[in-house]
């Protein structure tokens with residue numbers, strides 16, 4: 001690689017050394033030496049395309065480890081593909097690195113990408129690399145495939161459906177508090193677990209495709225459980241009730257809420273979960289149980305779909321059926 005010094009990246013050397021090896025699984029990417037990549041259309045499949053951006057200070061902390069920033073970027077996108085029932089195939093990365101970013105940082109970032117490209121069996125087929133006077137800004141496009149016409153949508157929930165969520169809710173939002181040192185009093189192993197869930201979400205890439213033909217509506221939880229279920233409700237023309245005590249909490253999150261009850265609202269609305277939220281007909285409970293066993297992912301019924309009441313009407317009720325007041329449903333950038 002031609003650089004003017006060990007720590008001075010050069011745009012084309014960077015692409016050749018750090019990113020081109022990640023394209024190896026896709027011959028049409030031409031080793032990242034052309035204007036664009038060529039992807040053969042696959043008969044019988046729909047291509048599913050999604051894009052999420054991440055900005056330092058907004059989605060992660062500027063001094064988070066570069067490997068984990070890269071892997072979180074991959075995972076938040078694969079989470080969207082999983083939510084559509086799609087199997088991930090290709091990634092495209094637009095990266096705006098702050099001027100002065102050193103080669104060590106960039107190598108570590110590419111190493112994180114490499115780990116997840118390998119783990120999830122995808123290829124980096126293109127992108128763009130620029131320098132910015134602003135904060136680190138990353139955008140990833142993820143392409144996947146699903147049997148034609150069978151992809152899962154946010155629309156399709158009907159009154160009487162049961163609402164399910166995968167894994168546990170609230171760890172990501174609590175994890176941000178953990179990495180900021182704002183969960184003093186929590187045992188160190190719980191702090192570490194929550195921090196890990198914030199920095200390295202686990203996209204449900206096996207569960208998502210297995211929900212095809214089973215879920216009536218599906219999305220991933222990124223902004224916050226309540227707000228995101230509101231999106232399903234709005235496009236499905238229904239409302240929903242979440243029973244707060246049914247929402248699955250990890251042991252670490254349970255310990256945090258036991259320490260400070262006010263954290264329950266953060267669990268329900270804080271986001272950064274990257275779990276799947278879906279509805280199924282009431283009679284599908286056995287199918288869901290066996291799916292949970294097969295995938296090893298906990299699937300918990302947290303509520304029900306009802307006829308539309310108000311716009312995006314999601315209410316959260318406690319064990320006595322009393323509405324739990326929440327200041328907001330989830331994260332909003334604006």
Ligand SMILES: Nc1ncnc2c1ncn2[C@@H]1O[C@H](COP(=O)(O)OP(=O)(O)O)[C@@H](O)[C@H]1O
Pocket residue numbers: 050051052080222223
């Ligand atoms: N700047 C944009 N240009 C085009 N489409 C966008 C833009 N921002 C968001 N979208 C689209 O709006 C929809 C909702 O986006 P978003 O709330 O970010 O979904 P998610 O939380 O799953 O990433 C998606 O279909 C997304 O592709």
Ligand SMILES: Cc1ncc(C[n+]2csc(CCOP(=O)(O)OP(=O)(O)O)c2C)c(N)n1
Pocket residue numbers: 052053057058059060061076176222223270271272331
């Ligand atoms: C440093 C930091 N502050 C705050 C948050 C909380 N946060 C920022 S964006 C966001 C929502 C998810 O990001 P978004 O860009 O909306 O992704 P999408 O919903 O499009 O998948 C959350 C919960 C965070 N992850 N990191």
Ligand SMILES: [Mg+2]
Pocket residue numbers: 051052053
């Ligand atoms: Mg998005």
Ligand SMILES: [Mg+2]
Pocket residue numbers: 079080083219220221222
């Ligand atoms: Mg999503």
Ligand SMILES: [Mg+2]
Pocket residue numbers: 222223
């Ligand atoms: Mg969002």
